[in-house]
Amino acid sequence: MTREAPLTVAVIGAGIVGLCAALEVQRAGHRVVIVEPDEPGGRQAASYGNGTWINPAAILPISLPGLWRRVPGFLLDPTGPFVIRWRDLPRLAGWLLRFVAAGRNWALVGACARGRYLLCKDTVDEHLAYAREAGVPGLIRRDGLMYVYRGRDEFLAERRVWDMRRDFGVRFSEIEAGELRRLQPELSTEYGFGARLDDAGQITDPGAYCGALARLLVARGARRVIARATGFDIAAGRLRAVRTDGGPVACDRAVIAAGIGSALLACAAGDAVPLISERGYHVVIPDPGLDIATGLMPSDGQMGVVSTPQGLRLAGQVELADVSAPPDWRRAEILLGYARKMFPGRAARFDAKPVDRWLGHRPSTPDGLPCIGPASATPDIVHCFGHAHTGLTQAPASGRLVAALVAGDVPPFDPSPFSATRFAR
Ligand SMILES: Cc1cc2nc3c(=O)[nH]c(=O)nc-3n(C[C@H](O)[C@H](O)[C@H](O)COP(=O)(O)OP(=O)(O)OC[C@H]3O[C@@H](n4cnc5c(N)ncnc54)[C@H](O)[C@@H]3O)c2cc1C
Numbered sequence: 001m002t003r004e005a006p007l008t009v010a011v012i013g014a015g016i017v018g019l020c021a022a023l024e025v026q027r028a029g030h031r032v033v034i035v036e037p038d039e040p041g042g043r044q045a046a047s048y049g050n051g052t053w054i055n056p057a058a059i060l061p062i063s064l065p066g067l068w069r070r071v072p073g074f075l076l077d078p079t080g081p082f083v084i085r086w087r088d089l090p091r092l093a094g095w096l097l098r099f100v101a102a103g104r105n106w107a108l109v110g111a112c113a114r115g116r117y118l119l120c121k122d123t124v125d126e127h128l129a130y131a132r133e134a135g136v137p138g139l140i141r142r143d144g145l146m147y148v149y150r151g152r153d154e155f156l157a158e159r160r161v162w163d164m165r166r167d168f169g170v171r172f173s174e175i176e177a178g179e180l181r182r183l184q185p186e187l188s189t190e191y192g193f194g195a196r197l198d199d200a201g202q203i204t205d206p207g208a209y210c211g212a213l214a215r216l217l218v219a220r221g222a223r224r225v226i227a228r229a230t231g232f233d234i235a236a237g238r239l240r241a242v243r244t245d246g247g248p249v250a251c252d253r254a255v256i257a258a259g260i261g262s263a264l265l266a267c268a269a270g271d272a273v274p275l276i277s278e279r280g281y282h283v284v285i286p287d288p289g290l291d292i293a294t295g296l297m298p299s300d301g302q303m304g305v306v307s308t309p310q311g312l313r314l315a316g317q318v319e320l321a322d323v324s325a326p327p328d329w330r331r332a333e334i335l336l337g338y339a340r341k342m343f344p345g346r347a348a349r350f351d352a353k354p355v356d357r358w359l360g361h362r363p364s365t366p367d368g369l370p371c372i373g374p375a376s377a378t379p380d381i382v383h384c385f386g387h388a389h390t391g392l393t394q395a396p397a398s399g400r401l402v403a404a405l406v407a408g409d410v411p412p413f414d415p416s417p418f419s420a421t422r423f424a425r
Pocket residue numbers: 012013014015016017018035036037038039040041042044045046047048049050051052053054055227228229230257258259260261262279280281282304315316317360361362363385386387388389390391392393394
């Protein structure tokens with residue numbers, strides 16, 4: 001029990017980030033109210049359809065030195081793994097400039113990696129502990145993850161990134177062509193080298209996992225309010241209630257963990273955060289005729305390729321476009337194309353049954369770090385959003401930090417890199 005317990009804490013959003021924050025707040029002895037209009041981890045949530053990777057090596061941001069040279073390609077090549085919709089460019093240009101600037105030199109990348117490391121390093125153990133408590137340990141697979149390259153040369157071209165991972169203590173093994181064939185016999189011989197992350201894992205069905213965590217919270221006394229948060233009642237600098245489309249929810253503290261829906265709420269709490277959707281897609285091929293023990297990421301397609309209970313899932317692509325823009329299902333076709341290329345011997349099976357296609361919204365800040373910390377309007381509101389490509393990985397550590405900040409306890413690690421006010425400077 002912490003100093004100020006028990007408080008009533010409203011957690012806004014029941015994706016993986018909100019659920020982990022809620023679990024940690026509840027573990028600290030507080031009363032939790034989950035405010036969420038939809039199913040926890042349902043199809044509306046990024047937490048449903050992602051690549052399933054829980055990856056201690058996810059310490060590097062997407063924006064790295066030299067990225068600016070590739071921006072014209074993002075605009076001109078509609079088949080690449082990163083595209084920008086022309087008509088949304090004027091609105092997204094400011095974010096894009098900050099994104100490129102955030103990775104303009106290796107010193108900045110190193111500083112970002114230090115922050116990300118704190119959020120990533122214990123992810124598999126932390127998720128395993130939650131999964132056991134929720135009675136679903138079978139949803140966590142701890143068989144490593146592997147980046148696959150056309151050859152060692154391609155891997156060596158990324159040497160700096162891998163050296164940085166090694167410097168942070170990330171363990172990985174270099175896998176030569178023969179061993180790669182033995183580990184994944186169906187993989188095309190076009191791929192001749194692998195870098196296997198030995199301590200990484202997977203949540204094989206993240207939607208089901210979120211559902212299990214939500215049930216665990218309720219079984220332990222959390223209350224669910226099926227409503228959309230719209231703002232806050234704040235009087236004399238103290239939070240009184242979260243406003244929702246179903247009426248006010250009285251509380252002492254609130255956590256904004258609404259994924260891409262967080263920007264408006266953060267604004268209502270006094271912080272203008274440049275949060276956009278890096279839209280991503282998945283396809284799930286039922287009955288693919290192969291099992292991927294170690295999730296794969298091909299260097300050319302840059303997407304997660306994993307076995308799930310529903311079939312072979314390929315999740316990736318970055319599309320910068322408005323949240324409300326209709327899906328561009330050509331992006332799902334690109335993912336399917338990679339499936340055929342990677343596993344040519346199984347390609348005929350991939351067209352036998354309809355695939356599941358999904359579009360989701362990575363809630364992304366431009367600098368590769370989420371916002372976790374007190375809001376400017378009142379410290380009774382704590383931000384926890386903006387986890388972009390790695391929210392599944394970073395949710396447990398983010399939740400631990402939130403639980404301490406909510407109660408005014410000593411944080412488990414330095415929260416300053418994650419402050420929302422960094423964008424006001
Ligand atoms: C294609 C793709 C692949 C990915 N692969 C990986 C991966 O392999 N590993 C990894 O670590 N990460 C991955 N990610 C990123 C990860 O999925 C996200 O970072 C993470 O799911 C974000 O979780 P969240 O809880 O913040 O948001 P969400 O999961 O989007 O949840 C937000 C919730 O808030 C609710 N909400 C919104 N507005 C309101 C409101 N006003 N009031 C109340 N509730 C509200 C929504 O209904 C939703 O349920 C991937 C993402 C995509 C799109």
